[in-house]
Amino acid sequence: MEAVAPAETPANADARNGQPAILLDHVTKKFGDRKVLDDVTLDIRGGTAFCLLGRSGTGKSVTLKHIIGLMRPDRGHVFVHGRDVTALEGPDLAAVRRTMGFLFQNAALFDSISVGENVAFPLRRHTDWPEERIREVAKAKLANVGLENDYDKMPADLSGGMRKRAGLARAMALDPDILLVDEPSAGLDPITSEEIDQLLVGLKEKGTTLVVVTHDIPSARHIGDELAMLHEGRVIARGTAEELERSEHELVRAFMQSHGSG
């Protein structure tokens, strides 16, 4: 049975009305004996960019997977546009997922079909558009990320940065309200990383809610309106980049002072 968001939380309201688009409500997740998320509560406002920071293995990617319903919490609830994702299945879950895009860390392009077909795939599945329009839109999405000439290439023929951009084009194929991004700059050179950041900032400016998992601090400063840091399964700090720099938590300050990407 779908749980109802607590009345006092802003996630009851539709994120499109300026209310938080996403709410993690006391989420706990364990893998074996290891608690990856420990009573995590986060609310993310619609149309903003929220960056989730933390060292490797602190549950950042797990948090994203909970938001899109790829993982279920052991305890707690996840609300997207006020709907409890943890209680949804089948077509209901699919309907919520259609409002979200997910850029995976390694892009996770379908390697048996071309780059263009990867972008066209969600359109074929969820629209009844004619073939011509689907190709046209897929090409336009690829052009948005600078891959207009790569429609027929196979994913294996692309560089890491190009794959990530193609993954971004696929994630944005259905013009989702929310974009979840897992380590956008991991394994990329600084210039390509900057290009990806610019694309994300562009999407934010168009009103897309971004949830970006990263441990690249310069990237987080560039993209994020708000940052939070996960440590040992808990949110230990939250605020703007400046606020995190002044955090009373030494680990947060040390993290914010780092400049490299992981």
Added chain:
Amino acid sequence: MTERLGAAILMALAWVGEVSLFGLRALKEAFRPPYEMAETARHLFEIGWRSVPLIATSGFAIGVVLSMHTRASLERFGAEAMIPAGLAIALIRETGPLVTGLLLSGRVGAGIGAEIGAMKVTEQIDALEAVAVDSFKFLAVTRILACIIALPLLTTMMDFCGIIGGFLAETTISGMSWELYFRRAFSHIDFDDFIPSTLKTMVFGMIIGTVASYLGFTTTQGTEGVGRTSTRSVVYASILIIMSNVVLVKLIFFFFPENA
């Protein structure tokens, strides 16, 4: 020692139980929309049509060898005239279905296991779910259905090519005519021989598709895990085909006593 053996047997049974539930879920999902017809047809082409050269060549070779063996045996009793019928019965009732199942478990089972396994470890299955596609239905159900449909068709082809191979071997040795060979071959064969033994390969198809898909979906440990999945798909599916064949033959004898 006995405890270990008992534990291993229990583990094996638990595994078979999990795979069976996976297969039953696939059958149930096959009758729920969306029906994924295009994807099933694509896999039917990949699994069925692309296996034709393997099945046709193998069937032909098996027919030649069976003919030679049958001749060697029946000659002793002066029953050379029974060679076409003996070969046709052996091929249609048992050799064709079983060999088709085992060949397909090698060619198709390994492929399905590796493909889905690779998708699992590279997060492509998560990516499918993220674009609101039911990965179980899209990846597993379509492949299992394609295997179920392809196996009887390929078995029929194996039988046909085997009989052709047998004819060529026989006519080379004895000069038997085409008409006489086929008249003798089918004189002792009727639909009760062909239908049950061919349709039982649908179960083989179900086993190949289910085992390989299940192992693919449960792949872990990166590329090494994918390799392991590929090998296990072939081994486990082959073992289950051979074991299920015992039960299926018994069932055929029960429901078609004239075949016994």
